[in-house]
Amino acid sequence: MNIDKRLQDAAAATNAELQHEPIPTPRRSSRPSGFASAFGVAALVVGMVATAVLITGEETSPATSLPPATQPTVTPSPSSIPPSTIAPPPTTTPTEYVAPYYQSWSLEYPSTWYRADSRFFPNHGGESTVFATFALDFDTEGDYCAHVPPNTFDDLGQTDAVISIQLGGTPGPERPSEGFNDTTFPVLPVEWIQFQCAVQSEVEAHVGSWMIDGHPVRLLVLFGDQVTDERRTETWQIVSSLRTEPVTPHPGRGTCIATRPPTPGLTPPERWPATPSIAPESLWYGTADLWTVLPVNGRYEERKSVWWSQNFTDAGIESFPDIDVTLRRTDRDASPIVGDGGTNASTAKDGLFMIANAPAQLTRGCWSITGTYKGATLNYVVDVP
């Protein structure tokens, strides 16, 4: 049975069950802020206890404003908490963090904060890193809102804070000379972020683009609705420590040699044109099994990750081609960006091709880009100014 029929059957079964559903009296007003279902309350308490454990190293009482849970509570005793979830006692020495990815930035943060281990790729292809004071894991799957997974908003405790940092994007105003604070950083209307991000809790969200050391930086700062003045101050101090260059330059810096396509360029199979039209003053580069388009002068041009192959000729059969692209920084230590899969595309002049799931906009530096499709591999280097 095909998936369309199975979905129709599942929908029919669900709708049939709903026909017998009694319609309750409509609720005319919203429940008080902070209300959750019985299970939600219990879980929220657990989350808050865990948060407190991780922040302070000792268990504290849950918020007293929450209604009592009617289901058996799952709040753990201190002894039931696995030792691995308890953070070491905080120290007063700030930790310097240098982004290990392709972005070049660093900052200092107290050890009472933690950095998300996972990397996030919002819609615009850039990578963001999140610092937070709360304990629950980030959900890295699926959708994002304001650069972070939606559950980040929902899991935010009342006294917690989150900072999301991302280089690139729309240039904004220069960083204030006296650093960031509540008065210089725009605040989103709470109704807006609750609606757009389906946030259920009270969150104070600051979002904006700024110029820091000449680089555009996107910043998101979240506060729970009972955050202390001390934590606010601490949060803005962390943001103010942001620098857009690592402290120690990589030895490979300044030695980038971008790939230039040989002249004449590759002549692809007959169904494709001898020279590309998709980009001016560019040539085909690669082999008939896998090729791309590169500027003749080797200068970096921002574009989507586009690839052609004589083995990719039918988008109907292969709507989402299995093209994998890996991007590595060669001028600094950094984790590679691995793009998995792609989609089909075509133009009248350049024929059928693939667009890989990889960032279209790269940050400054030397990049080695490797594409793999049906056993064929192609590599080239770009120097992003």
Added chain:
Amino acid sequence: MVSILATGEVGRVEELPVVRVVGDYDAFYRDEYRSVLGLAIVLSGDRSAAEDITQEAFAAAYRDWNRIGALDQPGSWVRRVVSNKSVSRWRHLRSEAKALVRLKPDAARSIAPPDADAQAIWDEVRKLPKRQAQVIALTYLHDLTRAEVAAILECGEETVKTHLDRARQTLANRLGSGSDA
């Protein structure tokens, strides 16, 4: 819809087109409740949470009924709110479950809709990216056209088609069914 995802800038929520006549809230509630509840159940995977989300959405519509009731399709507004909150609820439950398992391994609860076959399908739908799950639920459960789904989710019809194709392909792979997408 203006989004900070694309630009990093703060936008405004666009108003939906308004007509003059404000409909009867009680009739609207009676006509739409079961259908909207079904959407919440499918997308949240949690019966009690779905009832709560549905009631919250209708209560929000009631509070602003002079505006919502004057919309061409007030049901679309409620479905948008419910589909967003339900997906968030599902992710929140998964997050809670992870925390509970970490703190007390037997404390996580199961989510069990009544129909087993439908459950298997909807379980996989909930694992899809948010937009894909919403598109599948609205298309199949409510039998809506691409244009209608696009209006609810405030996106283009082509975007709906892309999400639908990808979701069908993923579901076919995971459930071992053929895809005619």
